Amino acid sequence: MSIAIIYPHRNVSDWIQALHTHGPDLKIEVWPDISAPEEVELALCWNHPDGSLQQFPNLKCISSLGAGINQLLDDDSRPTEIPLVRLVDDNLKQSMAEYVMAGVLEQFRRFKDYRQQQSEKRWAELEIPHISELCVGIMGCGEIGRFVGNKLADFGFTVRGWSRTQQDCGQFHIYAGDDELESFLSHANILVCLLPLTPKTENILNLQVFNQLPKNAFLINAARGSHLVEADLLSALESGQLSGALLDVCRQEPLSEQHPFWTHSKISITPHIASPTNPESAAEQIVDNYHRVLSGESLLNLVDIECGY
Structure with a gap:
């Protein structure tokens, strides 16, 4: 089982390092180089390309890499049966x-x-x-x-x-x-x-x-x-x-x-810098949610799709 990071045009090594701090054994892959899409159960997204989530047949949770989730809600190809969570940090x-x-x-x-x-x-x-x-x-x-x-x-x-x-x-x-x-x-x-x-x-x-x-x-x-x-x-x-x-x-x-x-x-x-996500402080709740996905527990910061947040 694995986590996929979909964050185009950004070096995500800081995210990988932060996630491994809280989950040393996690398997993490970075889009578009996903070697085993069938193993991905959690997708971490920011500015993901529309349609990119459809390649994961066993996806169980989609997490925004920030407080905002409108880019995910705007993706008409997003699998709507998959729960969506956001970061609260x-x-x-x-x-x-x-x-x-x-x-x-x-x-x-x-x-x-x-x-x-x-x-x-x-x-x-x-x-x-x-x-x-x-x-x-x-x-x-x-x-x-x-x-x-x-x-x-x-x-x-x-x-x-x-x-x-x-x-x-x-x-x-x-x-x-x-x-x-x-x-x-x-x-x-x-x-x-x-x-x-x-x-x-x-x-x-x-x-x-x-x-x-x-x-x-x-x-x-x-x-x-x-x-x-x-x-x-x-x-x-x-x-x-x-x-x-x-x-x-x-x-x-x-x-x-x-x-x-x-x-x-x-x-x-200013160039959208008011409140950037800090991987070190956000990684713990992402790893926590990943373990909740695997164990079937309720997810942290679950988005109410009808309300849009």
Whole structure:
């Protein structure tokens, strides 16, 4: 029995080493060089080619190599009877919190404005509100969203969350469902998208949503590029409804050289690095799930296909 890693265009030696740390006797093969596809019972995937999972007749589990699973759900050839799991890792939560905190602080303390002043050789103090007066709205309050929100609240920001269903988060209030979306948006000076990508959340960052935010709100999207209607972002920036945006994800990655985001003065781009998966910290739960597959036990972090996460 074996594990197959399907991660095109990437050297996966760090994944193999990490997995062997927790399972020295594991047989691990790397796509496309699978010598015995009939032995594969667990497939570890990131950006897998559509159809690549069909070569394993005895597959018992498919695991994403990250928190996101939309690339697997979008594969119409994926064997739907095979359970799908995702990674839930403290390192993912911590790195996402670091990224969002950095973006929020840069906007809050107006560092971009100060860099502009420096380029103009202008020395002038800019006004900023008290930290508690700035509300950060977190769209998506799963494991990562709650962790990020609590870190921001600990730091002193006012935090509000929005989720599909009502939750008790303790440190900040969470609005739930479509009926409470407008109320949530009306408070958010900085809007942070950490939603899973589902048919219901695709294109959710649109002009209708932007227009319900306070004037001069700021957007951080560290979820998926397909959450954002790019033309609507440009329109909201042009009108002044949004003051700027920090984007870690885009519909097309990498962006084409002609894409307007590259040179837009109010948009900052990072290359999908907000919360990379750490093989060393993620390998233990993968090996645990592999042993659960072999023994017929319930799987960790099982995806609800209907919900999309």
